[in-house]
Amino acid sequence: MDKRILVPTDFSKNALNAVRYALDLYKKQNCEFYFLNIFRVDSYTTDTLIIPEPGSAPYEAAKTKSEESFSKLLDMLKLHHDNPKHTYHTISTYNFLSEAFKQTISKKDIDLVVMGTQGATGARGVIFGSNTVNAMEKIRECPVLAVPEDVRFSTPQEIVFPTDYKSAFKRRELSYLIEVAKMHDAAIRVLYVAKNPDLNDNQENNKQLLEDILESVDHSFHTLTEKDVSDGITSFVESRNSDMIAFINRKHFFFGNVFSKPLVKEIGYDATVPVLALH
Incomplete structure (x- = not known):
């Protein structure tokens, strides 16, 4: 069964980096890649109430520009990433980001979204940065992988999975x-960051459940006594040279008042390794 992966692009260097990362991560799998560009029409902003019509000169010019950029991208991929296991599709659309995501994910039955974390800085209509973080928060139908601009692909050997053990895990959330991890023989390092390292009975039970779910892969459990969760995760990742952070993006865990700020925002804006948000 082919994996279906959506990679939004604004044709910036950062977005291209995310494309390359996705292609390398899935080098050995049969995949269909859907590249999505949300084009903007110069004389219109989302604030103006008039929406440019398909067929109007400004709309068609912007669409053509998007399609030309795609043909350059595909030529480049043919040259540097020619993989018989991969098929490429392009989608140029004038839409709101969240709407375009929603439609594409459901129409194309997408398994994973891969995004860069910064856009072409200062460019108008740029769709990343805070948009990546919003996507990680809003997309509930499939996982979202955010790839920082400076990260070059190397085979993941260690994936850090931070948790507070406060809610029960479900197999499908972690599948x-x-x-x-299995695709790349990577180990999963489960990380608990808290001022008080002792677990209550409920947390112990959830930890045991996690142990059972992860039995088929190399994994280990770690505890850090640190008052700031995102600092704790960052220092753990840096000290071990880990390759990826993955977490379950549950509303009450990341958006409740467990933390002063949502963790996805803190890690998302300041990531040094790819961040995988599971739902």
């Missing part, structure tokens, strides 16, 4: 993480 994607296990799949990536």
